[in-house]
Amino acid sequence: xxxxxxxxxxxxxxxxxxxxxxxxxxxxxxxxxxxxxxxxxxxxxxxxxxxxxxxxxxxxxxxxxxxxxxxxxxxxxxxxxxxxxxxxxxxxxxxxxxxxxxxxxxxxxxxxxxxxxxxxxxxxxxxxxxxxxxxxxxxxxxxxxxxxxxxxxxxxxxxxxxxxxxxxxxxxxxxxxxxxxxxxxxxxxxxxxxxxxxxxxxxxxxxxxxxxxxxxxxxxxxxxxxxxxxxxxxxxxxxxxxxxxxxxxxxxxxxxxxxxxxxxxxxxxxxxxxxxxxxxxxxxxxxxxxxxxxxxxxxxxxxxxxxxxxxxxxxxxxxxxxxxxxxxxxxxxxxxxxxxxxxxxxxxxxxxxxxxxxxxxxxxxxxxxxxxxxxxxxxxxxxxxxxxxxxxxxxxxxxxxxxxxxxxx
Numbered sequence: 001x002x003x004x005x006x007x008x009x010x011x012x013x014x015x016x017x018x019x020x021x022x023x024x025x026x027x028x029x030x031x032x033x034x035x036x037x038x039x040x041x042x043x044x045x046x047x048x049x050x051x052x053x054x055x056x057x058x059x060x061x062x063x064x065x066x067x068x069x070x071x072x073x074x075x076x077x078x079x080x081x082x083x084x085x086x087x088x089x090x091x092x093x094x095x096x097x098x099x100x101x102x103x104x105x106x107x108x109x110x111x112x113x114x115x116x117x118x119x120x121x122x123x124x125x126x127x128x129x130x131x132x133x134x135x136x137x138x139x140x141x142x143x144x145x146x147x148x149x150x151x152x153x154x155x156x157x158x159x160x161x162x163x164x165x166x167x168x169x170x171x172x173x174x175x176x177x178x179x180x181x182x183x184x185x186x187x188x189x190x191x192x193x194x195x196x197x198x199x200x201x202x203x204x205x206x207x208x209x210x211x212x213x214x215x216x217x218x219x220x221x222x223x224x225x226x227x228x229x230x231x232x233x234x235x236x237x238x239x240x241x242x243x244x245x246x247x248x249x250x251x252x253x254x255x256x257x258x259x260x261x262x263x264x265x266x267x268x269x270x271x272x273x274x275x276x277x278x279x280x281x282x283x284x285x286x287x288x289x290x291x292x293x294x295x296x297x298x299x300x301x302x303x304x305x306x307x308x309x310x311x312x313x314x315x316x317x318x319x320x321x322x323x324x325x326x327x328x329x330x331x332x333x334x335x336x337x338x339x340x341x342x343x344x345x346x347x348x349x350x351x352x353x354x355x356x357x358x359x360x361x362x363x364x365x366x367x368x369x370x371x372x373x374x375x376x377x378x379x380x381x382x383x384x385x386x387x388x389x390x391x392x393x394x395x396x397x398x399x400x401x402x403x404x405x406x407x408x409x
Contacts, residue, residue, distance in 0.1 A: 049132040052102070056139040059095065060201070063088055063146045064296035071295040073156045081158075088147055092140070099140060103133040108182055112189035138182055141175040142202040145209060148172050149292040153310035154317045162279040169282045169290065172209045179206035180228060183235045204297075207232050207253055212290045215260060216283055219268035224261055252298050256309075260291045263312035270314045277314055289317045 066084050069075045077084070107130055114126045151168035154160060179202050186195070210229040217224065236249065267288050277287045289312050293300075298308045311317055 049128070049136075052099070052136055053132065053139070056095070056136060056143065059088075059091055060139065060143050060146070062091075063143055067146060067150050067293075067296040068300070070150050070155065071153065071293075075157070078157055085147070085150075092144055092147065095140060095143075099136055103129075103136060105133075105137065107133060108137075108185045115189075115191055115194070134182060134186060138179060138200070138202045141179050141182075142200075142205050144175045145172050145202075145205045146296060149205070149209070152290045152292050153294055154289065160280065160317065165280045166282055169280075169286075173213075173282070176206040176209035176232075177228060179203075180210070180232045180235070183232065187235050203232075203236055204249060204252070207236070207249070208256065208292060208298075209290075211253065211256060211260065214257070215264050215288060216285045217264075218285055219264075224257070224264075256291055256298070259306070259309060260288075260312060263291075264288055267312070267314045273314045273318060276318060288312065288314065 066088060069077070070081055075081060112127075112130060114123065118126050148168035148171045151164050152172070183203075183206075207229070210226065210232055213226040213229055214224045216226075233250075233253075236246065274287050277289075280289075281287060289310065291312060292310060294308055294310045301307045
């Protein structure tokens with residue numbers, strides 16, 4: 001016997017050959033029955049929408065790997081950072097087009113009445129399209145935010161480009177507001193007993209971006225709240241009422257709010273640098289660096305909390321090897337270290353850090369975090385953006401086209 005006698009001619013349509021029942025090489029006596037049984041087989045296969053979720057999570061993982069590398073002081077492939085960013089941005093652009101062709105986004109502007117008339121497996125089948133669409137668009141929004149928030153951090157190997165920072169800020173804000181809108185649609189249409197209680201990636205990244213709106217303030221305004229940010233938190237509370245993992249979300253948000261507040265009050269002393277920071281702003285009083293994860297998440301190093309954050313100090317943010325700046329406050333201003341509020345903020349951060357460490361290793365903290373103050377007054381974010389004439393509307397409509405910057409040196 002020779003090897004050629006053992007060769008098997010497998011058909012190219014392996015899935016149909018294994019499970020379809022129809023193979024042209026069937027016995028002539030059964031071929032007619034096989035054709036009859038499998039007539040229209042391909043047309044009757046239900047659409048595979050779960051593959052889209054897998055593709056999105058695969059892309060999300062690649063973006064996270066990129067962010068974890070970019071956040072290092074010396075990335076493993078520093079010279080290719082821009083190339084990787086553009087590559088992932090093109091992947092997101094293709095995904096946006098794909099989702100737009102396959103899923104109807106207008107369903108999120110209409111009420112969902114299915115829950116009143118269907119139950120059991122009929123309800124699962126009837127809601128599959130809308131539920132997969134919801135996850136797909138939310139995951140896409142999350143991917144866009146993750147990629148572009150990496151532009152907002154201060155990196156040791158390259159100076160921040162005002163054009164790229166402004167463009168990425170607008171993209172992140174647009175997607176964070178979209179996450180809030182879709183979350184509100186879910187709350188309004190899906191009964192609370194059927195909602196997922198998990199803390200999904202888009203809840204965290206959307207909330208972190210919107211948290212920065214609380215600090216679009218004059219330096220004499222100490223009301224660090226915002227309506228859009230509050231709405232997302234309220235929605236998370238409603239959709240995850242009994243979720244233990246929600247403690248994780250609110251702990252890290254309160255830590256971030258405290259750190260941002262402390263930095264905000266210190267930055268008011270850098271009067272001479274405020275005009276330079278205005279080049280990075282997208283709205284009036286958007287002077288301070290935004291608080292975003294330095295890596296893909298705030299959870300990367302639980303043992304050293306602040307290493308997960310980008311710098312919020314204006315002087316450090318603007319500092320470069322070729323452009324050293326005086327880090328001392330301007331004369332005639334009060335040093336924040338003289339303020340009684342600083343020690344209180346640092347104590348709050350230390351307490352929250354300990355609680356976060358408990359949660360991050362899976363231990364439930366015995367002492368609950370005090371409730372976050374959600375709303376004191378309204379803030380018209382969209383109106384404030386309209387007043388800033390320098391920002392064109394074309395920037396808002398393009399998620400992945402941002403100005404080129406010089407290569408890393």
